Amino acid sequence: MGMTKDTAFSYKPGSSFLHRCPAWIKILLIPVVSVAVFKLPFYCTIWLCIMQVILAFVLKFSVREQLRDLKAILYYAVFLIFAKLIGSVASGQLEISGFIRNETETWILLLKLLCVMQSASIVFKTSTSLQIREGLESMELAVRRLFHAKKETPVAQAVSLFICFIPQVSKNWQQAERAWKARGGKKSLRMFIVLLPVFFSVGMKQAYNSARAISIRQKTSA
Template sequence: MAKEKIKVTKKYSSFSYKAGNSFLHKCPAWAKLLFIPFINILFLCLPVYFAVVLIAVQFGTACVLKFSLREQITDLKPVLYYGAFVVLMDVLTALGSGNLDFGKVFSWENQRESVFLLIKIFSVLQSASLVFKTSTSLELREGIWTIEKNVRKMFHLKEKNLVTDAVSLFLNFIPMVSKIWEQSKRAWLARGGRKGVIMYLRLLPVLFFVGMKKAYSAARALEVRDGDSI
């Protein structure tokens, strides 16, 4: 009797950490938090061709780090949603103005700036993906604290944590929301639910309340820990 091969598909949520021993994993979190946003701001101000080059470089880096194409696409889905939203708004604007010449509405002259903006947003999300995939939540918090501590030292301020907890909670909330959504969607499908409008109407309130509860618990944990350290 031949043994049945069971294929296990590993679930992946957006912007989740992936263990590794690469140069980017070993790079201090504070350096990534300073350097990568600086590069993105710079490339947002430069012509779009620079953003295209950055996309190619970051895609090559992700491949070298052995991040699968599926993982990369999962992190970049917000760009697709934003693009769909832009198209929808253009259609509604055209219908509202009585201009039914969609060939003109979606001509390159009218859509060039939107396409350029989407390309730049795409490169920014790639950078964020690399940071989250190669840094744990603890490393991100320590990196933010290192930056705040040095800034305070530079301006001769007291060594007090005012920014670190808020920023680290915000950063770590991004992958947490994605993880909650994927878990909720898997539970919905496992119970026989189908993808569609009903799924989003049912799961979005769940995402909101579970996310708020987890955020509150994390904030309380930080408050208790900081209180104990005083």
């Protein structure tokens, strides 16, 4: 149980208003927030980020849990800034004060991405895999009724399987990394070279087993 809680985008049990909110509403809010973040002025993004952090603490998400879900954006930020620094050094125009001032658009983009990622994190942490699947199925059913479409392919099932696999991917990597460290290995380039093939192999096997289980279930219900 502890391993699941330590993975990115993992569900955190609770009884807050967001935990009780229907999953389909939270799922629809992600694209709405994302569009708003990139369309509204920059100061709106700042206020939204502040509100998200406050909401996360109200929901009793620790700083560590929040940073774990935002790790991908933080890594991307470090890589992007490092690449731009290298470019500035190569062109002989590196001035720290000028760099910070001239890269305003980069900082704004990173903050917007951080805001979008935080929205997704809150949805995942307040919704179980079952709730997400049922929410997507409700949305699919509503759309099919609106356009009088027949249910020929399980779109919601496929999408929910993909979405709910994200926390599992994080869990697989953390398990591999902990096993590596338990054997005395250090976090280095060699760790990634050794673990990545195992990581992909485990993920592919789990995806195959999930697809096979769904196929058997469909044949049984038919």
